[in-house]
Amino acid sequence: MATLVNDSILKNDAAGPVPVSGGLGTDSYYNHSFFQKIAANVAKDMIDEAIAQKLDVKSLLSSSKTIRLADLGCAVGPNTFDAMQNIIDVIKVKCQTHLPTSPMPEFQVFFNDQPANDFNTLFKSIPPKREYFAAGVPGSFYGRLFPDSSLHVVYSSYSLHWLSKVPEGLEDKNSPAWNKGRIHHASAAEEVRRAYAVQWGNDLSNFLNARAREIVPGGIIVIVTHSIPDGMEYSELANGMMYNCMASILLDIAKRGLISEEQVDAFNLPTYAASPGEFVSVVENNECFNIVTMGESNPSPWLTDDVHVDMNEFVNHIRAAMEGMFNKHFARDIVNEMFERLEVKLSEISVEMESAYKDKIQAFYVLQRM
């Protein structure tokens, strides 16, 4: 079941940013982000190796004494602190090896997320003993965030599957992409999936255009993201099953007259898992980045017949990440009921969920600015 978590960091939605639940309380994202941590760690060694091999610290430090890193879509922590420190450690080893007589560079880390993200919690959690200067940058990473040629390493984990807005046509009765009775493209018409794919492609293209300006030549982007093998149906993934459950619960509530069916039709989750083929195609069209390394993995290799995820814990986790988006569209008591019933429903289909396709649903990419 832990595979579900790939989709659960929420940073964008159609009507503007809806960040993860802030604060440090029981239901907060801060306390429910360990799934992301473990999933991201699956690719850690390969990412470290790519940075170690490809980042030419000698050339980067010829024009600046400071190495600037950014985590785009960092949420409220704490995973971002480990990720940034990890990259700094890799760079420090490179500096010690290749520039043994030079002073160690200074590091500056920019933590980015939507302006509505809980930066207060993030800032209070930054490790007091750290090896870098810290700054927060509010704004959408689908646009410019930093001055020209000012960044050396950009990291973005479980963020780029969040679209900048709901794809076009989903909420239009006259469109072939009208997504009646669903809240996602899983199990929907091909036109719906295509609308999602188009929006995702435009968003990644905007992301790369902005980064192409901001990253120095030789600088690197590391992306860890939700993925899907080319040609596979999203409904074969545990997340797809979960979105279908959510839609079915909302339609049940509509039948009782507490909300209208139109309200359900007008709600769509702006999240898309692209295949490596789609990803590579957008990067190649952009023409500013080389793909240094890429790979797919099973983000939950520890999940076995004997090891299961506690469903209550899991739904708390999903809720911390997604509740804000539902709350913008539905009344609070409807959202409460939806998540309560979700736990019951997912428990009922836990065997199917656990046996859902899990290989290659996480991808990582290391891109280098030409």
Place this chain on the structure above:
Amino acid sequence: MATLVNDSILKNDAAGPVPVSGGLGTDSYYNHSFFQKIAANVAKDMIDEAIAQKLDVKSLLSSSKTIRLADLGCAVGPNTFDAMQNIIDVIKVKCQTHLPTSPMPEFQVFFNDQPANDFNTLFKSIPPKREYFAAGVPGSFYGRLFPDSSLHVVYSSYSLHWLSKVPEGLEDKNSPAWNKGRIHHASAAEEVRRAYAVQWGNDLSNFLNARAREIVPGGIIVIVTHSIPDGMEYSELANGMMYNCMASILLDIAKRGLISEEQVDAFNLPTYAASPGEFVSVVENNECFNIVTMGESNPSPWLTDDVHVDMNEFVNHIRAAMEGMFNKHFARDIVNEMFERLEVKLSEISVEMESAYKDKIQAFYVLQRM
């Protein structure tokens, strides 16, 4: 009465940071910072002129295509946005004049305050249409905040009178600086004032040492701050009268047994208005900055016999800035009573308050990194 406001932005206290009241509500600092805005504007033209004359954009832009600005102690806005835009406008005019054929540089603005500051409110208030990239930097400006040689212009308005901690000896019965029955050095023994002066000198020295590392040669610091003519008693200033009122109210409450006298003795406001003589002496000892220009002003020239400040409005303003500090030391209902009675007390002495010394109680300094 508006002269009081010089002392009312609260950023530091002994037991750690106590920021101004956050949010956008009625009692928030955001809605009660117009006094600071007007006061800071008194020196605006002279500051603009100093930047225009002394900032050598040609030389600054030879090593960077980005001009980096920082507002140290920015609170939650909105004054900081006007101040930063104003400096950018001055620089843009210089660039158009001296580098007419070069592309306009990009600007990056760092908004700094204590980690406990309400950055969420600040970030939501940043003008969406702006000419700079924005970042927030949590941390005390009495230590390092930025990489070496990374800043071009630093601005700090009504922040540097806040000490990093309560001066030594004030809360020690055996010290000659024991500040019994008072919450500030106004009307206190000379040893108390001296303890404040020493702490302020150490703090400014730390501030300058950190900035000396962070600011490029030729870069500029603009400081607008509470001031006092050399040799003048703080009790002659309206703020001094107000602090004495606060102490007297707290002692009254102690007499009724609701708090102890020891609790009042253990509370001291960490704020100090230095004279130009003291300021210049610390800058000269630091040896990294030239004083480009300096001046003193009456921050409330609009206050006349016919124009008065509404006392209720004024106490709301003081409360938004100071309440957090009192709340850390006293129970909420004691603080409520203190501010309610403060309004009554200040109304009773409004004639004395309005006729208090007002000239030269604001100073501005423009320093240039050698």
